[in-house]
Amino acid sequence: MRRIGVFVCHCGTNIAGTVDVKTVAETLGKEPAVVYATDYPYMCSEAGQNIIKDAIKEYKLEGVVVCSCSPRMHEATFRKAVSAAGLNPYLLEVANIREQCSWIHKDMEAGTAKAIVLGRAAIAKVQLNAPLIAGESPVVKRALVIGGGIAGIQTALDIADAGYPVDIVEKEPTIGGKMTQIDKTFPTLDCSSCILTPKMVECAQNENITIYSYSEVEAVTGFVGNFSVKIRRKARFVDENKCTGCGVCTEKCPVKNVPDEYNLGLSNRHAAYIPFAQAIPNVAVLDKNRCIKLTKGKCGLCSTVCSAGAIDYEQKETIVEEKYGAIVAATGYNPIKIDGYDEFAYSQSKDVVTSLEFERILKADGPTDGHLQRLSDGKQPKTIVFVQCVGSRESGSSHGCGKEYCSKICCMYTAKHAMLCREKYPDTDVYVFYIDVRTPGKNYDEFYRRAVEQYGVHYIKGMVGKVAPQADGSLMVQASDLISNEQLHVKADMVVLAAAIEPDKSARPLATMLTASMDTNDFFTEAHAKLRPVESPTAGVFLSGVCQGPKDIPETVAQAGAAASKVIGLLAKDKLSCNPCVAHSNEMMCNGCSSCANVCPYGAITYADKDFSRRQDGSMIRRVASVNEAVCQGCGACTVACPSGAMDLKGFSTSQIMAEVDAICK
Amino acid sequence: MQEVMKKRASELLADGTVVRVLGWKNGEFAYDPTPAVFQTVESLEAFVYNDFCASNLSKYLIKFLRQEGKTLVFLKPCDSYSFNQLLTEHRVIRENVYIIGVPCDGKVAEDKLREKGAEGILGIETEGDQIKVKTLYGDLDLNKKECLGERCLSCKSHQVVVFDEMLGENGEENPDCGRFDMVEKLEAMTPEQRFEFWRGELSKCIRCNACRNICPACSCEKCVFDNPASGISQKAAADSFEENMFHIIRAFHVAGRCTDCGECSRVCPQHILLHLLNRKFIKEMNECYGEYQAGAEAGSRAPLVNFTMDDCEPSIIYTKEAGK
Numbered sequence: 004m005r006r007i008g009v010f011v012c013h014c015g016t017n018i019a020g021t022v023d024v025k026t027v028a029e030t031l032g033k034e035p036a037v038v039y040a041t042d043y044p045y046m047c048s049e050a051g052q053n054i055i056k057d058a059i060k061e062y063k064l065e066g067v068v069v070c071s072c073s074p075r076m077h078e079a080t081f082r083k084a085v086s087a088a089g090l091n092p093y094l095l096e097v098a099n100i101r102e103q104c105s106w107i108h109k110d111m112e113a114g115t116a117k118a119i120v121l122g123r124a125a126i127a128k129v130q131l132n133a134p135l136i137a138g139e140s141p142v143v144k145r146a147l148v149i150g151g152g153i154a155g156i157q158t159a160l161d162i163a164d165a166g167y168p169v170d171i172v173e174k175e176p177t178i179g180g181k182m183t184q185i186d187k188t189f190p191t192l193d194c195s196s197c198i199l200t201p202k203m204v205e206c207a208q209n210e211n212i213t214i215y216s217y218s219e220v221e222a223v224t225g226f227v228g229n230f231s232v233k234i235r236r237k238a239r240f241v242d243e244n245k246c247t248g249c250g251v252c253t254e255k256c257p258v259k260n261v262p263d264e265y266n267l268g269l270s271n272r273h274a275a276y277i278p279f280a281q282a283i284p285n286v287a288v289l290d291k292n293r294c295i296k297l298t299k300g301k302c303g304l305c306s307t308v309c310s311a312g313a314i315d316y317e318q319k320e321t322i323v324e325e326k327y328g329a330i331v332a333a334t335g336y337n338p339i340k341i342d343g344y345d346e347f348a349y350s351q352s353k354d355v356v357t358s359l360e361f362e363r364i365l366k367a368d369g370p371t372d373g374h375l376q377r378l379s380d381g382k383q384p385k386t387i388v389f390v391q392c393v394g395s396r397e398s399g400s401s402h403g404c405g406k407e408y409c410s411k412i413c414c415m416y417t418a419k420h421a422m423l424c425r426e427k428y429p430d431t432d433v434y435v436f437y438i439d440v441r442t443p444g445k446n447y448d449e450f451y452r453r454a455v456e457q458y459g460v461h462y463i464k465g466m467v468g469k470v471a472p473q474a475d476g477s478l479m480v481q482a483s484d485l486i487s488n489e490q491l492h493v494k495a496d497m498v499v500l501a502a503a504i505e506p507d508k509s510a511r512p513l514a515t516m517l518t519a520s521m522d523t524n525d526f527f528t529e530a531h532a533k534l535r536p537v538e539s540p541t542a543g544v545f546l547s548g549v550c551q552g553p554k555d556i557p558e559t560v561a562q563a564g565a566a567a568s569k570v571i572g573l574l575a576k577d578k579l580s581c582n583p584c585v586a587h588s589n590e591m592m593c594n595g596c597s598s599c600a601n602v603c604p605y606g607a608i609t610y611a612d613k614d615f616s617r618r619q620d621g622s623m624i625r626r627v628a629s630v631n632e633a634v635c636q637g638c639g640a641c642t643v644a645c646p647s648g649a650m651d652l653k654g655f656s657t658s659q660i661m662a663e664v665d666a667i668c669k
Numbered sequence: 670m671q672e673v674m675k676k677r678a679s680e681l682l683a684d685g686t687v688v689r690v691l692g693w694k695n696g697e698f699a700y701d702p703t704p705a706v707f708q709t710v711e712s713l714e715a716f717v718y719n720d721f722c723a724s725n726l727s728k729y730l731i732k733f734l735r736q737e738g739k740t741l742v743f744l745k746p747c748d749s750y751s752f753n754q755l756l757t758e759h760r761v762i763r764e765n766v767y768i769i770g771v772p773c774d775g776k777v778a779e780d781k782l783r784e785k786g787a788e789g790i791l792g793i794e795t796e797g798d799q800i801k802v803k804t805l806y807g808d809l810d811l812n813k814k815e816c817l818g819e820r821c822l823s824c825k826s827h828q829v830v831v832f833d834e835m836l837g838e839n840g841e842e843n844p845d846c847g848r849f850d851m852v853e854k855l856e857a858m859t860p861e862q863r864f865e866f867w868r869g870e871l872s873k874c875i876r877c878n879a880c881r882n883i884c885p886a887c888s889c890e891k892c893v894f895d896n897p898a899s900g901i902s903q904k905a906a907a908d909s910f911e912e913n914m915f916h917i918i919r920a921f922h923v924a925g926r927c928t929d930c931g932e933c934s935r936v937c938p939q940h941i942l943l944h945l946l947n948r949k950f951i952k953e954m955n956e957c958y959g960e961y962q963a964g965a966e967a968g969s970r971a972p973l974v975n976f977t978m979d980d981c982e983p984s985i986i987y988t989k990e991a992g993k
Contacts, residue, residue, distance in 0.1 A: 591890065594889055595759050610759075646889060646923075649890075
């Protein structure tokens with residue numbers, strides 16, 4: 004039996020408040036193998052660590068159990084301490100008596116009893132711990148950024164700037180994302196395209212950046228430092244290398260009635276198209292669902308007029324395979340579909356628009372060439388009503404599409420829209436209906452106050468109950484004014500809905516591929532909400548932009564840079580120390596059935612025919628599994644899939660887990 | 670059929686296509702033919718095939734996996750599913766086996782014959798729906814359907830799913846076999862009733878290991894129950910009623926791999942309804958992950974070792990309304 008030391012942490016009152024730590028230490032001290040047991044207010048402090056180090060030497064400890072917080076928190080700390088005292092770091096076990104005990108219990112007696120049981124399980128396990136030695140794995144010095152909006156662009160630029168190659172995968176034909184569709188940006192009201200386009204161009208020109216536009220991530224395997232990614236490049240039926248972006252094909256294309264995604268369907272484009280003038284890459288795309296040549300085999304006009312010979316109707320989608328050391332998710336957002344909000348008459352009237360549609364109306368390259376017009380009759384609206392929080396901050400969603408969270412950007416862009424209307428068309432009456440106006444951020448509140456005080460926008464606290472299209476083309480807006488406690492009826496010409504934003508639909512399947520966790524709203528979860536906000540809990544996966552949570556452009560850019568610096572920090576290393584808690588197979592028991600290889604998410608298991616001939620049994624060649632320890636991440640899926648129990652996980656062996664269960668059931 | 674099979678076996682042995690034939694020969698009693706290997710044309714004299722030849726030959730192929738030369742095997746529909754499953758698990762090598770499919774419309778169980786008063790059984794002859802059982806005390810004409818083994822009464826498929834050549838006409842799947850009827854009845858019971866049922870069944874167990882030894886899915890190099898290091902045998906013994914654990918653990922180990930060939934129940938000397946445990950798993954998986962038949966095709970990914978985006982996510986604890 005190993006000589007075990009037990010160290011019980013008070014964690015101030017975090018543990019000691021609900022668990023009688025003295026009793027825990029005393030009781031565990033009486034366990035057969037335990038030669039030393041003590042408690043201390045903060046085991047993770049230097050003094051606490053010294054208690055462990057001294058005890059290891061003084062009592063010749065061969066195994067250490069620390070009863071403290073989750074191993075996620077301080078396992079590394081205590082492993083270092085144990086290691087400094089000359090013990091193998093894997094001869095340490097952490098019994099989690101904080102998150103799994105004191106924090107969730109109120110009763111001291113029950114909490115103490117449970118802490119003792121958890122301690123006993125750890126003691127039983129550490130008896131069977133094997134000393135493990137971590138190996139090393141090399142780092143592929145290349146990063147992948149998934150999503151080519153401002154978040155992805157900024158992250159890629161920063162990584163490239165540090166000298167590392169980086170690839171951007173963008174599912175649309177051009178990079179740029181939502182920011183390309185926006186007219187002006189708050190709080191300075193500078194033109195969105197004017198500040199974004201240089202960055203897009205820089206991406207195209209930077210020799211460290213490769214842009215895979217019109218492409219999607221198909222599969223991800225591997226692990227931190229060594230991801231293997233399949234990228235599906237969709238067929239655009241135009242040779243990217245030959246196309247000069249002259250646009251002749253897009254003008255001559257006879258199919259003219261395809262809803263234009265760039266204008267959110269408010270205008271039409273051709274089947275051959277370049278999304279917008281500043282597109283990067285500036286290359287045409289043929290819409291395979293609408294192109295006459297591709298659907299019916301006739302036409303071929305674009306090919307005739309293309310002087311570069313870039314049109315290729317036979318182009319097939321291709322798969323690119325590349326290795327990466329780090330992956331950044333920057334998949335962005337979309338406004339929610341608000342068809343469910345019948346009360347706002349969005350599907351009934353062309354003059355009820357979402358804020359992003361309103362952006363397109365205001366922008367010079369939009370459906371109205373930047374003139375503020377009603378989409379129904381082209382007239383300039385005299386009264387505009389803005390409705391905030393459409394689908395945001397909705398509890399117990401009655402519409403089936405509302406979100407509980409605050410979309411964060413709507414207060415500011417609505418103030419911007421209101422201000423722009425009043426600036427350009429001073430004869431317009433502008434109403435904003437709000438629940439709260441939230442404007443934290445540098446110069447944000449000043450911006451909002453300007454809208455109210457300088458531009459005379461009518462801000463009214465209260466929600467709009469109904470928008471009713473009238474026979475004369477106007478919209479009757481019925482709302483409540485909560486401050487003066489009265490019902491209002493506003494005859495408006497246009498209603499703008501600040502729709503909530505939600506993560507892009509591509510995020511969920513991507514998270515599955517990356518084994519990155521998500522919250523219930525499909526935002527990526529960060530490794531630590533406060534201290535590791537740009538890292539996913541999955542090592543080597545980083546988060547940039549709105550895919551992690553709602554944020555505006557300055558915040559997105561800041562987070563994009565932060566994600567880039569984390570990536571750079573990773574790529575700067577030549578080698579990563581591996582997790583030694585990996586699987587291994589007992590060849591004498593392995594049947595060669597491949598169940599383990601089938602479930603292995605990392606492709607770490609291979610099979611080979613081995614000679615097991617023995618004199619007494621004669622020739623015997625068997626198919627057996629072997630684990631590539633550098634690739635195995637120790638998830639343990641193979642150990643449960645193996646029907647004969649030949650697979651086991653170092654550090655979490657079946658016998659160790661059985662010993663824990665036995666100790667708990669004792 | 671026996672003579673046709675013998676003839677093909679002789680031809681294939683003679684022309685060197687195969688070096689051995691896996692079939693059946695008479696056992697100690699006529700109603701108990703046993704799997705046998707024939708290496709010469711002469712030895713095929715002893716080859717038998719009749720309605721007593723119930724045993725599944727697929728598992729025996731594992732033994733010949735690495736031996737020189739091809740093995741000829743006769744596979745009934747049930748056996749062919751097992752063969753595919755063993756192929757999926759790399760326990761047999763397809764190229765080393767020559768498969769002759771033989772149709773099957775059910776095998777006769779000796780205990781059913783006894784119920785009908787047959788004693789001193791010497792042989793069996795089948796004539797369509799009728800069987801003639803030869804006994805020491807004279808011949809007995811019986812309706813075959815009434816004498817079929819338990820598993821054959823709810824046969825899932827009369828189709829041989831893998832073969833190099835087929836003797837006679839191949840049958841079809843039988844989706845309306847009602848093989849889950851009894852499982853549904855058990856599900857409809859209260860937990861207490863169900864516990865009583867299983868105690869009643871499993872307490873008959875004498876731990877002869879016949880079910881495990883015959884099971885084509887139980888093909889481990891070393892069974893966990895024979896391995897003191899696994900800690901399982903010891904755990905099973907922790908309950909005075911350790912057969913509980915034995916059969917439940919075994920059912921878990923073959924979950925998703927069991928083709929429902931029914932050999933476990935057939936060979937059980939205590940007539941325990943072991944196949945019901947496996948069928949419960951199959952039913953459960955079908956309900957959670959869509960219809961899946963282990964062994965229907967080689968190389969298929971069983972739902973328990975596969976992940977698809979459409980996988981349901983049943984919570985760990987859930988209640989099911991009876992009959993649903």
